[in-house]
Amino acid sequence: MTADITRIRNFSIIAHIDHGKSTLADRLIQQTGGLQAREMTEQVLDNMDIERERGITIKSQTVRLDYKASDGLDYVLNLMDTPGHVDFAYEVSRSLAACEGALLVVDASQGVEAQTLANVYQSIEHDHEIVPVINKVDLPAAEPERVKAQIEEVIGLDTSNAVLASAKSGLGIGDVLEAIVKYIPSPKGDRDAPLKAMLVDSWYDPYLGVVILVRVIDGVLKKGQQITMMQAGTQHLVDRVGVFRPKIEIVGDLGPGEVGFITAQIKEVAQTNVGDTITDSRRPTAQPLAGFKEVQPVVFCGLFPTDAADFEKLRDSLGKLRLNDASFSFEMESSAALGFGFRCGFLGLLHLEIIQERLTREYDLDLITTAPSVVYNIHMRDGTTRELHNPADMPDPMQIETIEEPWIEAVIFVPDEYLGSILKLCQDRRGIQKNLTYVAGRAQVTYELPLNEVVFDFYDRLKSISRGYASFDYHQIGHREGDLVKMTIMVNSEVVDALSMIVHRSQSEARGRHMCERMKDLIPRHLFKIPIQAAIGGKVIARETIAALRKDVTAKCYGGDASRKRKLLDKQKEGKKRMRQYGSVDIPQEAFIAALRMGDDA
Template sequence: MTDLSRIRNFSIIAHIDHGKSTLADRLIQLTGGLTEREMKAQVLDNMEIEQERGITIKSQTVRLNWQAADGETYELNLMDTPGHVDFAYEVSRSLAACEGALLVVDAAQGVEAQTLANVYQSIEHDHEIVPVINKIDLPAADPDKVKLEIEEVIGLDAEHAVEASAKTGIGIEEILQAIVDRIPPPTGDREKPLKAMLVDSWYDPYLGVVILVRVQDGVLKRGQQIKFMQAGTQHLVDRVGCFTPKRVELDELGPGEIGFITAQIKEVSQTAVGDTITTVKNPTEKPLPGFKEVQPVVFCGLFPVDAADFEKLRESLYKLRLNDASFSFEMETSAALGFGFRCGFLGLLHLEIIQERLTREYDLDLITTAPSVVYRMDLAHTKNEDAKTIELHNPADMPDVNRIISIEEPWIKATIYTPDEYLGGILKLCQDRRGIQKELTYVGGRAQVVYELPLNEVVFDFYDRLKSISKGYASFDYEQIGYREGDLVKMSILVNEEPVDALSMIVHRGTAEERGRGMCERLKELIPRHLFKIPIQAAIGGKIIARETISAMRKDVTAKCYGGDATRKRKLLEKQKKGKAKMREYGNVSIPQEAFIAALKMGDDN
């Protein structure tokens, strides 16, 4: 049993690529969590994608024992949290499990958008924040300028910021000492009924679901009958332990401690992040505040390129779901693409990660339809149905236009940081995407722009365009701000007068024509020519708003005529014309899979 005054719980806050995982590696190495031989880069990033992209997707925890300057040994619990906005709720729960945070800022790049979002969350949880200026060994490092930026932008006193280089090991001991000196110990009462927060969970093929917990009050032991207060389920604890980062089994977890439990749970979906754990015999009265149901924000269809892979895709999705309860899917069929699944994601990065994992880990070739957001529609009552409000995930399921009273779409508040010279292009991009500028401020040589944007306009390729305009220097972060009514319409794409449901999308009436023209032009380039003429049309309801035509491949039927009467040639050409008309009526147009993906990317012209 560790004395509360010698426990420190902290997380590391940083923008992508500012050295968070490397710093965690150095802390583990210095406190002897792993030997030199066991050490590898990015210890806490288990997934191949995490290591490759330098991002953290799942929260990880590690317990470090450190002898401070006063000769006492302290128990330091480090929470390595995801940095990306898609996982903001998981981050908020991980932060709620700590009393302090290390704010890691790159000495060359300064404060970025995500750093800001997570710092404000940390301040809301009343954390003690220790600024760490990392990468001071870089030639472009300017620690004094960054300290000034932290004070100006975030409003934190950076006078005692620790200067460090996680790569070379400079300043790591100073960081550990600052954690002990400046971050307060946790509070909690051992005698009270058990109250613990479920911080995260993942599936282990041998142990079942492993649950990461932070104990607030009481004691968590093996053999206890526990209850999840939000889910209402009961389980028997069969293992209690912590990570150092190796799995170590313990007798109990006391107040203020962070560790893991297993309780023979088979599905991650039963363990909601933020739930309160208590005992069945002596439950606590009130659950912990801040619990939220995680709702998917972006939806898209996933279809196998080869229809024979459908069962394999279904199995792969179930296996992924074991580890990621925030990802949802249901079966759907498409006339153009056959059988597949409609999947819900927390955001674009989440979508990209799931797609990449399916391709890599399960060896699947997939077609992804256009990502869409959740729209709310008020429908008028008819003879057969009452008036109601529905949520629409798939543009192909849009109800009859005459029934729709109003359509609302989700909006976000986006914060963009950019060097001054790219500001013009970024403002134009936001204006083109129906953005409303809220504020524009300068910090040193960089601009901070706050825009309100419809999420529908951001889910396509906003992030890619932002990065290409700013040569990769702009950083972007967003939060949802609710629904607003908009003049939205369903745009269908017709190929050879047949609607292709996988390409239908909901767009704003003002940009529909431009978007439709762009898609028709791209499809014209991507669909191979056939022996008959193929019209490609974009339509809103019965009105065609854009059209391109793929001309037919021509076979010279008059080649065998030499000399003779001109009517012979005409007769052959008429016969060919009739054949082509018949062929067009019954002919199938095959749309190559690349065409789907390329057609959905907005070109530079939009």
Template sequence: MTSLSHIRNFSIIAHIDHGKSTLADRLIQFTGGLTDREMTEQVLDNMDIERERGITIKAQTVRLNYTAKDGETYELSLMDTPGHVDFAYEVSRSLAACEGALLVVDAAQGVEAQTLANVYQSIEHDHEIVPVINKIDLPAAEPEKVRAEIEEIIGIDASEAVLSSAKSGIGIEDILEAIVTKIPPPSGDRDAPLKAMLVDSWYDPYLGVVILVRVIDGVLKKGMQVKFMAGGTQHLIDRTGCFRPKIEQVAEIGPGEIGFITAQIKEVAHAKVGDTITTVKGGAEKALAGFKEVQSVVFCGLFPVDAADFEKLRESIGKLRLNDASFSFEMETSAALGQGFRCGFLGLLHLEIIQERLSREYDLDLITTAPSVVYKMEMTDGSIKYLHNPADMPDPVKIRAIEEPWIKAVIYCPDEYLGGILKLCQDRRGVQTDLTYVGGRAQMTYELPLNEVVFDFYDRLKSISRGYASFDYEQIGTQVGQLVKMNILVNAEPVDALSMIVHRDAAEARGRHICERMKDLIPRHMFKIPVQASIGGKVIARETIAAMRKDVTAKCYGGDISRKKKLLEKQKKGKKKMREYGNVSIPQEAFIAALRMGDEK
């Protein structure tokens, strides 16, 4: 059993690609967590997608033993947290389990938007923050400039910031010493009723649901009967352990320690992140603060390209849900795309990752409908309804007002790209609330409708700024908007998969854009096909796909012109008839291309 004064719990906060996972690798290596033979790059990122994209999706933890220069041995628990805004709640729970944080800033790039968001969360948890300026061996590194930036933007003292290079191993021992000396030990009472916070949970095919916990008071042991206070379920603990980073069983998890338990739980949904675990008998009266249900923010439909794959998709989504409780789904049928699922995600990156995992791990070809957000509708009879799918929108006559979610976005960019980004935010109905300069970079604060951001805002931002802009957002509630449902009609038939909710002012431009694209994508038939965008009964944009024409006069060589006219007239009548009864076949590629967000106007 380690005494509380020798325990240090800390997390690493950084913007994407500032060297967080590499630093975690070096700390594990330096303290002997793994031998050189067992080391791989990004040890804690165990998904292929995480390694390829260089991002952390799932928070990981590792317990290390370090003998400091004072001769004492300390138990260090490192929480590797995701840096992306979609996983902000997971980050907040991971931070709540720690007493301090390493703030890692790239010496060449400086402070970015996401670093800022996570640092402020860390400060809210009263953390001791240790600044680390990483990648100092790069030719473009400017550690002194970055040191000044940390003090100016974040407002914390960076005079003792540790200079390091995680890749080449410079300054790793200085970082470990700073953790031991600057980060305070946890507090907790061993004899008090058990209070433990559920930090994370995931599904293991051999152990069932594995739950990561931080014990605040009391002790967790094998054989204890515990209950989840928010979930309301009871379980018998059958294993307690920790990661070093290999699984190691321990007799107990005491106050201030981070470890894992298994309790024969079959569903990750039963183990809610942020829940409080206590004993069934003589447990804690009051749950820990900060628990909230995770809400899906972005919704879209997932349909198999081949209808025969529907059962495979159902099975695959069920397996993914075992591992990711923040992902929700329900069945949906579309006239255009057949059977599929309406899925809810935490944000756009989450949507992209789930889609990629389905196609990679389960070998599925999928069509994704345009992402939409949740709209709050106030009906004329006084009731409130929430709309997840544009196709389900009720008659506009029955709706008094529609409210859409808004976000507060913080954008950092080099000075020369400012004009293009301001125009992009303006075009997306953004309201500027702040614009300041830090060094040679601008920091903009905008309020934007989430509906405008989910399409392709992030891609456009990156292309305007050549990848230099960083973007972070938080939701700030809902506002009433002039929103309408736009239908796309092909041959006078509405295509439900392409219907979307848009702002009245942007409806015409977006409608025209989709009609033009569909005109290029739908193959020509034997009859003319109108492609229209409409709001209610009013058509706001139209394109016509010309008919394919068989040369009926080819067999007439020479002879009277009236013979040719007669044949052409006959063909015209036939075409008219065909136009009345003709069904248009739209290829799958047309849906995929029409719904692709990246090329939106």
């Protein structure tokens, strides 16, 4: 039975990581009877172990709740649980576009954070009705009045209708449900118009194929209908229509304003682009929905198996992950030092970490990850432009006119006492300060930064400098020209391609010296002297030497002429020189792994 459109409420929950978004979703499901008490688990809508352990949401989830309000009427509430992390900003924007309102969850002890801001501004852009929920009010450190004032000051939202709640203890959950019904508007849509629905998300199910999460704008979506994906240009036959409560429930059709799922015997998630418009093949809608964009990988790195025999296993594992996550890409590459592996593209650093962790856990793989790099635009002297994903593929510098690197605008929220160190960190990373404001004892800094300075270890440094109190959010602002060079590391005069990186000329010397010192500590001593050099083109910019292991050849000369000792030492010197010409340096895998972990890089 299709719900009355005036009694439908579509909303999402916006919050910074750890402000209690998933816990609030659990309580709402419990309060409305979506699951029995024995079926409840912590973070019901987070399916992956990684999501539960880290307390983050990676995939958007949805649940349909039936609620009898205080006015005696029955309402259908569609909750969209969205990821909070910046890497999944596009997924968030599509989920928000499918809603009419949002709950802004703010921790009563921590206040407004950077990601709260980024997502709430997106919500305001979609013209949403926003209901502030001050969570964790039962904590000893809670200051709900201060947080209310902060929301009004920073975001400009009226907090007179703010709900005080504690998702963990269940306090104020009834008030949250009433606020959803009262303040969030019902959707608009025409049941008789041609079908127009938004593809909000999709994932792979081993039994059903690809499951597509949809929000119907106009028309009706039902089983047996021939549908067209307008951006992808593909046609499919709907074989199942349903909703999540959060258990799957099959329904006859989905009308305007409703959120549910369909399956259509699609084999790969790559065929279903988030944000695509679904319409009826026989009676299509005239205009697709606005706001669609292809998701582009932002950070690239190489994944190599520690054991070369695991290469095929890695290929299969990446193929299986790609079934379920179309936003990452991979292609084969080989390295003289690391053997065969894959060059993978990710939405950001958290995305990279999650894929890597899933490969290690779910597929039992031991991996080496090369240093992450970003996409550079290279303008050649012959007028062509190339995209560069891998520093090892850099063309001859003589043929390059200019190199452009991606830049981001970062918003950092930090308590006053750590501001100086944060500003220094941003300056060291070639940042350009745009803005600095103070809000309720905390500084909000806006910086423009090159993305390749951020992908290494910026986030870790930010957290350690501020003792975990700084929060950070960013969005890309396009490419800019920079004085960039390729730095290679040579061990015993041989280039180690896995350690090549693109750096800004002003920082190449410090980065090169650091890398050489690091390799010196990691490579074991051999019977001959090993030079480790960092070079830009033919110019060596840093050098360290690993001393040879030596036998004391003069031990048996306990007397006599000094020339006898000299003769023996010269003989040894000749032998060492010959050995260095023919000897090859064995670099252990651990040395690569440690050198490529840029965690201690200052």
